[in-house]
Amino acid sequence: xxxxxxxxxxxxxxxxxxxxxxxxxxxxxxxxxxxxxxxxxxxxxxxxxxxxxxxxxxxxxxxxx
Numbered sequence: 001x002x003x004x005x006x007x008x009x010x011x012x013x014x015x016x017x018x019x020x021x022x023x024x025x026x027x028x029x030x031x032x033x034x035x036x037x038x039x040x041x042x043x044x045x046x047x048x049x050x051x052x053x054x055x056x057x058x059x060x061x062x063x064x065x
Contacts, residue, residue, distance in 0.1 A: 034061075 038044060038052070 036056070038049060
């Protein structure tokens, strides 16, 4: 009877482990990454571009790269 109980206990632990694995494996989803590009013919003048960067910084958008 002991071997039947051990087998039953093993199967229960195995089943519970299989049921909880999907909960452990889920990661938090990354937030949306917004990108802003600036197109200009030739070299962009530094004044308006710096004003855009400063305004975005004041709104909480940090420059990356």
